Each structure stands twice: as C-alpha cells, then as structure tokens.
Amino acid sequence: MATTTMAPTTAERIRSACAKAGGAMLAVEGMDPAESPVHHLLDDGSFAVTVPHGALLAGQVATAGPAGVPAFMEMTDYAPLPLREPVRSLVWIRGRLHHIPDSAVAPLLDLVASEDPNPALLQVNSGPLRDADDLRYALLRLEVDSVVAADSTGAESIGVSELLAARPDPFCAMESGWLLHLESAHRDLVDRLASRLPMSMRRGRVRPLGLDRYGVRLRVENDEGDHDVRLPFAKPVDDVTGLSQAIRILLGCPFLNGLRARRA
Known part of the structure; x- marks a missing residue:
C-alpha cells in the first residue's frame, strides 16, 4: 500500500532554499568570501552566480581558463520571525567557478530573469562604474561537484540529478x-x-x-x-x-x- 509523503525531500528543501535565500556566500581559498545575490540553478545542473565586478575573485576566474577555480558556496535559509536561533537550514555546494564569455552573458541573463527576476541581474556588466559606491556584478557559472543540506534533522548529500528533478515548494x-x-x-x-x-x-x-x-x-x-x-x-x-x-x-x-x- 502506498504511503503519503509527510515532509519535503532534501532536494525539494534545497530548491526552496535556493528560491528563498536572499543571498549566498562564495568562497575561494586565499580570498575573502564574496556575496552572491544571484544563485540560480540552470538546466545543466550548474548555477549562475554573481560576484562584485572588479573583485579579485572575478579576475581570477576570468584568467583561470577551462579548468575554472575550485569554490564553495553556502546558502542560508533564515526564519522570517526573530527567533532565538534564526537559521532554519544551510546548503553547501562545492564545485568550480567558470568565466562566461561576454557574448553569452546577455542570453544567460535573459534566461535567468525569465525564471527569477532578481533585481541584482540589472547590475550585471551594465556599464562603467560611476563612483566607488557604484556596485556592479560579474556573472559566473558554478559547475557542481557536491551538494549537502543541513537542518535540525541532520545533514544529507544529494546528486545533481535529484536536484534538477525537484521543484521549489509552491508556497x-x-x-x-x-x-x-x-x-x-x-x-x-x-x-x-x-x-x-x-x-x-x-x-x-x-x-x-x-x-x-x-x-x-x-x-x-x-x-x-x-x-x-x-x-x-x-x-x-x-x-x-x-x-x-x-x-x-x-x-x-x-x-x-x-x-x-x-x-x-
């Protein structure tokens, strides 16, 4: 007899965290972590991510060649209420960051915006900086090696195929x-x-x-x-x-x- 599922799968929880998390942190060995306001899962299982334009990280990825740069991304799902412990779950993604050719940036931005109209997309490669406070982002691709989610029930690793097959919670x-x-x-x-x-x-x-x-x-x-x-x-x-x-x-x-x- 079939049983009713009583809780979201780990893959579903990760997809929902991707949709809800306001920002992610990208870390590369030897550099300060960089905030990535865009972290969108693509159909090939990689993530479109953003880092501050002109940052050391963006420059290193641009010159790394086809091998890319080993990187670690952390997404934090915070409770909307001011709880004593506000973190509901963490998602850790290991992989390699790759440069996106200039000719491919605009089509990829259009693709991401059609599914996730994040305002930060408007600041990607959108012209020269006007002053020191003018924030621009570089669009990169994170090729995924492993995905782990952790919450109060424990931690679990899942495959990229499971992640692609899951969908964010409708609510x-x-x-x-x-x-x-x-x-x-x-x-x-x-x-x-x-x-x-x-x-x-x-x-x-x-x-x-x-x-x-x-x-x-x-x-x-x-x-x-x-x-x-x-x-x-x-x-x-x-x-x-x-x-x-x-x-x-x-x-x-x-x-x-x-x-x-x-x-x-």
Whole structure:
C-alpha cells in the first residue's frame, strides 16, 4: 500500500532554499568570501552566480581558463520571525567557478530573469562604474561537484540529478508573509496548533517556523533549548485552496474538507 509523503525531500528543501535565500556566500581559498545575490540553478545542473565586478575573485576566474577555480558556496535559509536561533537550514555546494564569455552573458541573463527576476541581474556588466559606491556584478557559472543540506534533522548529500528533478515548494514565495501575519495577528491559531504537540513539548514559547505543501513547522523555545516539530497535513497540497482546507483540518475545524453546516 502506498504511503503519503509527510515532509519535503532534501532536494525539494534545497530548491526552496535556493528560491528563498536572499543571498549566498562564495568562497575561494586565499580570498575573502564574496556575496552572491544571484544563485540560480540552470538546466545543466550548474548555477549562475554573481560576484562584485572588479573583485579579485572575478579576475581570477576570468584568467583561470577551462579548468575554472575550485569554490564553495553556502546558502542560508533564515526564519522570517526573530527567533532565538534564526537559521532554519544551510546548503553547501562545492564545485568550480567558470568565466562566461561576454557574448553569452546577455542570453544567460535573459534566461535567468525569465525564471527569477532578481533585481541584482540589472547590475550585471551594465556599464562603467560611476563612483566607488557604484556596485556592479560579474556573472559566473558554478559547475557542481557536491551538494549537502543541513537542518535540525541532520545533514544529507544529494546528486545533481535529484536536484534538477525537484521543484521549489509552491508556497515558498508567500511563506514569510504568512508566518509573520500568523504570529502578529493570529496568536490564537498558533496556540491551537501548539495544542497538537505532546504535553512534554508545550513548555516554553511556541512560534511558527515554516510552511510548505506537506505541513506546518513550529519552533518550541524553552530553557532546555530549541525544538522543531512538524505538524503534517493529511496529504500534500498544491494550491491556496488546498492549503486553506489543510490548515482548517489541522486546526480541528468541525467542517472538514470544506463541508458546510446543515441548514435547519
């Protein structure tokens, strides 16, 4: 008998982290890490990344030749709420950075922008610097050797093919706003969700930690430390209607599956 998946796969979590993480850090041995506001997974399994134009890293990659430069990228997924420990997960990617020929930059920018209209793309190779504070980026390609994700459940390595086959969670774009609204305007709903926890885990402060198509995650902060708990939906959901229904069921709404009260 088939079983219902109760949590996202590691590949799905990484794809969602790629979509949500505001920035990544690129590190090359012997140089200070550089922030990469763009970190977009391409169809060939490599990442389109950006580094400050004119930085030592960009120059080294430009002169490295076909072998590229060994590099390490770290993406951090932060909780939208001010939690005691705000980091929800980390993704580490090892590989080699490669220069992108000038003739290929514009087509690649168009491709990335069609899927992820990141404002930083407008600052890639967009003319000479006007002053010292004018920030420009160079577009590079990170060829992937290994991918590892870590969160409160542990760490796991996955292959590039698994990553390409997975998709970001359908609610990752709305998750931050939903969690902030739940915390600030609907504390009663958080308390109802917390009532689903085992008695031993209700000591301390319960905060909304995450939302995905498989369920809601809560963070319990108490004197013994931080504890993350997943409250799974009855089945995965794919749209806002299904999400609303799943949350009602999770909250113990008496009208399950959207049923209406009988008329007298």
